Amino acid sequence: MRVATSSIYNLGVFNMNNRQVDLFKLQNQLSTGRKILTPSDDPVSSARSLDLTQATRQNEQYVTNVKYANDTMALTEANLQHAIGVIQDIQQLAVQSGATTLTNAEKRMVEADIRGKYQELLGLANTTDGNGLYLFAGFKGDTKPFNEQGYGNVRYDGDQGQRAVQVSPSRQIPVSDSGSDIFVKIKNGNGTFTTAQTQPELPRTVRVGDGGSIQFSRDPAGGFVASDYRVDWDSVSGNYTITRADGATTVASHAALVGGVSALGMVITAQGNQPTAVNGTATFDAKLQANGGTGVVSPGVVADPVKWANPLNNQNYRVQFHSVPDPNNPAKMLTSYDIIDNDTASANYNTSLIDGWNYTTSTASAANPTATRTDSAGNPNSFPRKYTAGADIIFSQQTGETGALYPGWDFGGKISMDGVPKDGDSFSLEASRDYDLFSTIGDFSAALERYEETNLGGATFQNKLNTTLSNLDNALTRILTIQAGIGSRQKEGESVQSTNEDLNVQYKTTISKLTDLDYAQAISDFTQTQTYLDAARKSFSSIQNLSLFQYIS
């Protein structure tokens, strides 16, 4: 074979050129530290590194987001912690107020304390965050969520929105809780039903025409009769005439009423001016059956929620007491009770669950025609169940009972009663409903204000206190639950955070593996290529020196 002289040059240049391209690229890699200079160097890795860079950037954003979420939740948490303290204070005050040794004045002092706590809670509920947004207003960040219409009557103007923060590609953590969830959605009573003494009939306020208001409250001296009352104004005589439904009346001038008058078992007090009209009439109803006894009802328990959920159970009853002197021992009272459907919308309204007696029509049910409420002499007879102080009142059919409204009924709930109920006293049982914290406190304040230092007032108060304490307890449970939720979300945030940070490290490692230069390898490659280039140059120069012409002279 032969070689053309031009081939020696061409090939030499071609090969040296290739080596130089290699060296140039290696030098470029060494100076940038990047393995992939253009996507063509490693298309798959460079596309993957683009995707991973996005994932990393996103992840970094999630890390920021989690921090933001934790800050917001910490603020909520701190406020809730504060609220818990206040509620516990109120609980303590409530328990304290239950002491029978407290005088009326002392109770009023407790009430003043409670009003202070109430304002503190209202302030907490309207807390703003660093941006001036209300923390507990849901989405309506710049709307003041809790607006007081009157003491104990607070309107929630926020919404139920829960603000959320994206903390991972698939997870949004809620960072806020709406005020309605925290302060409003609190079930009263025992959470399933609530018991209460039937409402007191007094005080009442009326106005005649444009005259000032006239307040009727119970005279501690007694003599009050539950009834409808009418107030007539006669401008000629300048007197009010107050007439009870049974005809008993009392007459007093406006001025006298301003000073306060005790009559008809009531203390009557007027304010402001007398009516300008010639004549005027106003009526008021003070015949709601107030309990006269000392019966105190417990919040009750549902032992079996499945039985309680029986569709027959309309969860609206009253336990009515009947008390007659023992014929054998007139000094001793025989007390019995009945459980009566109290739902005005129910077909069985006013019907005994125990023996089917209908109190509206005073008739026995077909199922139990022998049921009766009078004895042979026509006097009121005992109710179907005998009352024992401190014993349970069970919402199911007991042995020996016949003619039950729902045969074999068992609603799985019970309440217990203590004290001595008077004849006609009754307690209601209704399904629990949401009752906001401010109403609970307001109700209790009202109970404290109206506290009367009699046995009777004591029992009324005690019943109110029981209700309040269980409502406060529910509120506390509610806030603790919310707090636990925040806690677990914070935990989740932390765990997401550490996952995100781990992922960041992992992404960065992968990106580095994909795109970063292995310096040892590159330097070794560089040296090797340099050696090749060197050898090519040297051999080239020696080959091109070899020419026959050098020897021809």
Added chain:
Amino acid sequence: MGNGIYGIAVSGLKAAQIGLTTTSHNIANASTPGYNRQVIGQSAVEPTPTGGGFLGRGAQVDTITRIYNEFVGRQVQTAQAQAGYLTNLKSHLADLDNLLADPSAGFSPSLQDFFTGVQTVANNPQDVTARQSLLGLAESMITKLQTVDSRMQTLRSDVNTEIQATVGNINSITGQIAHLNDQIILSTTVGNNLPNDLLDKRDHLVTQLNQYVKSTVIKQTDGSYNIFIGNGQNLVVGNRSFTLGAVQAVDDPSRLDVAYQQFGVTAVIPSEMITGGSLGGVLEFRKEVLDVSQNSLGRVALALAQTFNEQHRKGQDLNGQYGGNFFQFPTERISAQPRVGGNQVSLTAELTSVRPFVESDYNIALDNTGTNYTITRLTDGQTATISLASGELTSATGFNAFGVRFKLAINPNVNPPTGPDLLAGENIGISFRPAASEVIANARNQGNADLQVSISDISKLTTSDYEFIFDGPDYRVVRREDGAQFNINASAWANPPIEIDGLSFRINAGNMVAGDRFTVLPTRGFADEMTVMIKDTAKVAAAAPIRTSSDTFSIASSANAANTGGALISSVSASVAAQGGVAAKKIEILFTAAGTFDIRDANTGTVLAANQAYTSGSNISYNGWTVQITDGGGPPAAGDRFVIDPRKNTGTANISAGVVTTMPINTDMKTPVAIRFETATRFNLVNPSTGEVIDPATGNRFQPTTGNIVDRSGNIVSGGNSLDPATGNVVDGGMTVQFSSQAYTSNGNISYNGWTVQITGVPAARDTFLVEPNTGGKADSRNMLALGKLQTTNILSGGTASYQGAYSKLVADVGVRANQVNINEAAQSQLLVQSQTKLAEASGVNLDEEASNLLIYQQAYLASSRVIQIAQKAFEEVLNIGR
């Protein structure tokens, strides 16, 4: 005798001289490209017959031939064509490769920055600086997109320039070859010897031609070359050459094609016919890489802009209005919706502005009485009203409002045709879809049709270009990428919409003539026209337009059974209210006299508002609700009581936050609707302020106070109906179901007015859930969160790629291509060098060899000279004998 020796010596001298000349020629041309070494063919001269035998007469040179292996020469030419192709493709790919290379300066980081901005607004929706920063980041992202796109555009014009230059070079080379053919024919016919240097030059020109374009050489018997390219286009025939030209493509004036010109006729050579050489490389780069890459970039931009806009329009801005378009880009000029509403009428909205950009969706609604149409611009709630009676909306000219011409018409494809008006109470949304980047009417079109191509489905978009062809009467769409054909017969065309690969076709004006063609570039250069539309930070729609509440009151009102007066509660407005605005207290309205009442806390008896004056039928408002008490059977008596009981839900069910599912927005979206459970398993939709039960199918309402069922216009459909408490159905006196309640499934979708919510858990009868407008929701960032999720949502390529994924794929595709070409190019250069070396092995000049030849011929020359000298001496000897 002596004469013979002289003669022989001179012949040797002559031959040696020719040998020396040829060797010198070889040495001189050692570095001439395309030169092949020449050798002399030397032979002995015919001998003279003598008695003593044949007497030699010396040497003679018969031929000077070049050493050239035609087969290897062809190999070099082929290798050259392939190398030229690969080298040029490589160099163009490297441009694109480098453009996409830098990970810190490309489109990706700006995309990520933009979504970081979205997240920041999601965390602080009320923060003006966060919103401002989002707008800035959007601008810079668009700038990045535009930079990449405009550099691709530069590469595209570079391709045109190169085609022009290359075609010029080819023409010059073919001209020279034709000329050489002529010379060679002439020289060859003179004698039998070949003009070696002319042949070399011609072969070298052929090799050069192959560097530009792959050509086929056919050697003619007269020694001339005929040269063809493509599928048989003659470039050289004998002494004639034919020129190529670079001409504007008829289907895309911005593109130059290679055309063949012969006898005054110009014919475009399809680019796939031109293979090899740098011309083949550049054409392939444009078709296979640049077109796809630029389309792909445009597709990412389009997907981002359109999907972001769509989600943004589902939101609510700080002004409480629906979100508008976040990004601005050209939209279709006419938004046409065949089959709209119950009457299935056809609705068109045409932009009357010069530039087809829209900010907002629109809504067209016919009021409940069927009297007036109201057109609403959703971003600001502005309305324009036109009476139905005027007929303007259904006229040929339509009704102009907000720079849009709205038109309603009978849809001829509905049998029987109805309309052209909407039904009373109906409302229809209108939005304008993105327009395809370019629709180019073929320069040879006979018709004047204005073809509109809109993007109807982002996920189906490809990176291909399309051709729309009217064959008359049928239509055809060809996907250029793979040649797939989609036939649309005339009847299908008449029944729009026509949708292919996510594109929607429509003729806005004019007529087609059979054979008319349109080139459709759906996404190329889309980023170019893109800007951020929102300038006012308040218009960033971070919130959702609706909110839901499970913390609702269903307000029950009742008159005390013991009342003695004749008054009754006639209505409760806000019969259902969310927690917001209503306090929980059970309230008692106690009449202290016939004309006055107290508002009392029903639980404690506390008087909350004393001595209110009573007027029959006037509103009594307290704690957020309003009731009316009227003298039904006479005035109320003193002592009469009415109880207002705001009842909360007792079940454990919860309602989801709700999402907007129907686009464009239904303007009834923000009408509050209550979902009321009539039993634990069945629910009705209820008007929360009137308590009317809604029939979602017809829009009829059952009024519980009157027992009437009324239609949208308030006309009584039937009376004496009631709500069956056992089933929740609205039934007539004979218990026949007028419309039925809906069955509850936990977590099932409940949709109405364009929203969808889910209720989960166990509801109780009478539990009520409320869907209402998100007024004052300044801290709400649900829509921003939804926008943020778009970053990782797989939207493109049939739901397999995110924005970033699609961009990465573009980078990877270019990278893979460049990588392959780099490898092939390296191999091909090696192959070229090898074949060149192989050719040179025989044909190349070796200087050492020539040096030795020089010595040989020099010595031959000296020897012959010596022979003459000797002959002369011998002759002198003979003369001396005579002295």
